[in-house]
Amino acid sequence: MREVEAVFREERGRLLAALVRRFGDLDLAEEVTSDAIEAALKHWPVEGVPPKPGAWLMTTARRKAVDRLRRDQAFAARLAILQVEAERAEHAPPADADGELPDERLQLFFTCAHPALPAEDRGALTLRCLAGLTTPEVARAYLVPVQTMAKRIVRAKKKIREARIPFRVPGADELPERLPGVLQVIYSIFTEGYAASSGPDLQRLDLAEEAIRLARILRRLLPSEREVAGLLALLLLVHARRDARTGPGGEPVLLDEQDRGRWDRDLIQEGSALVVTALSGGPPGVYGVQAAIAALHDEAADLATTDWPQVVALYDVLLALDPSPVVALNRAAAVAMRDGPEAGLALLDDLAGEPRLRGYHPYLVARADLLHRLGRLPEAAAAYRAALEVAGSEPERVHLLRRLAAVEES
Numbered sequence: 001m002r003e004v005e006a007v008f009r010e011e012r013g014r015l016l017a018a019l020v021r022r023f024g025d026l027d028l029a030e031e032v033t034s035d036a037i038e039a040a041l042k043h044w045p046v047e048g049v050p051p052k053p054g055a056w057l058m059t060t061a062r063r064k065a066v067d068r069l070r071r072d073q074a075f076a077a078r079l080a081i082l083q084v085e086a087e088r089a090e091h092a093p094p095a096d097a098d099g100e101l102p103d104e105r106l107q108l109f110f111t112c113a114h115p116a117l118p119a120e121d122r123g124a125l126t127l128r129c130l131a132g133l134t135t136p137e138v139a140r141a142y143l144v145p146v147q148t149m150a151k152r153i154v155r156a157k158k159k160i161r162e163a164r165i166p167f168r169v170p171g172a173d174e175l176p177e178r179l180p181g182v183l184q185v186i187y188s189i190f191t192e193g194y195a196a197s198s199g200p201d202l203q204r205l206d207l208a209e210e211a212i213r214l215a216r217i218l219r220r221l222l223p224s225e226r227e228v229a230g231l232l233a234l235l236l237l238v239h240a241r242r243d244a245r246t247g248p249g250g251e252p253v254l255l256d257e258q259d260r261g262r263w264d265r266d267l268i269q270e271g272s273a274l275v276v277t278a279l280s281g282g283p284p285g286v287y288g289v290q291a292a293i294a295a296l297h298d299e300a301a302d303l304a305t306t307d308w309p310q311v312v313a314l315y316d317v318l319l320a321l322d323p324s325p326v327v328a329l330n331r332a333a334a335v336a337m338r339d340g341p342e343a344g345l346a347l348l349d350d351l352a353g354e355p356r357l358r359g360y361h362p363y364l365v366a367r368a369d370l371l372h373r374l375g376r377l378p379e380a381a382a383a384y385r386a387a388l389e390v391a392g393s394e395p396e397r398v399h400l401l402r403r404l405a406a407v408e409e410s
Helices: 002-023 026-047 053-071 073-091 105-112 119-129 135-142 146-162 175-194 205-221 226-239 265-278 286-299 308-321 325-339 341-350 361-373 377-390 394-409
Strands: none
Touching (some): 002 105, 026 146, 105 119, 105 175, 105 205, 119 135, 119 146, 119 175, 135 146, 135 175, 175 205, 175 226, 226 265, 265 286, 286 308, 325 341, 325 361, 341 361, 361 377, 361 394, 377 394
């Protein structure tokens, strides 16, 4: 049964993408994908997994789609068009040259991350269609009620249908504009897994690992895109620290206190090799630069021996590519490590008027920590209290309460 589940996990997204391409209807494709998997669950445990499982699923799903269209009067006009194609496909090899289902997931990536869709819907639809999560699983990922998520997914599908969003890969002239949206969706999924915005756990490892799986798929589909390599490198290098980021009670463990022996060296090696790819052959991209920064952290023996001048230099490059207050915040933290807490605090104070940083938890925590290091304890306590008001996950709140108590007892 485990073998069967592994096949479903690998093949579902490819099957769904191929069916969407063939029939042009996401709802229909999802329904017959589920029907095909249900049929496989009935036959495969008895007959064994077929040599070409993707082709078996595709043939089954295609037949079920045609049957469903025949029964539905509303699809009569469409059936007349699709029938010719379906019958042609019935007699054609349902697979590629190697006998496997053609991988058309790239089209689905761009559809799910289409800019016409609301930002909150893109990640949910990507998890539903490409990661193969059920609607309840997607709801848990975003910590919303199942009914709320179901409505969100239905809304996104309706938008695709009514706006006639095409199931296609953008042309070479469109790709530079559209690809960042796809990368941002995957990065946002990973970010929520890396540091949960709310809930009982600091990390959502299942979500982070799902984002990495999606990034790996995208890397296989777009092997020449350096920013795809940069994104995958960044996720691997950050995820390599997962086991050391929390203590026995689930509390956060800061970078300078982490047991680096628990970092995943295989992921670090893979991520570092991808950094070279991401930064070779042209101007750097934002994910490639972020990955290079993560690699410097991962390759250092401890916080003190980290190459902070190089980290700051890379943040300078990143700030030129993405002149956002969040990047400036991270650069200020690196400057504090290179030049001392006073220099870092001065940069944070310069950012105090930025609207995006008002009530932004990482900014408040960074300022509190630097004030603490400078011995400005009443100000540090006030900053920790402000951070507590906007803390998301429960472990983060517990951590901040302890730091506040330490300041108040000093």
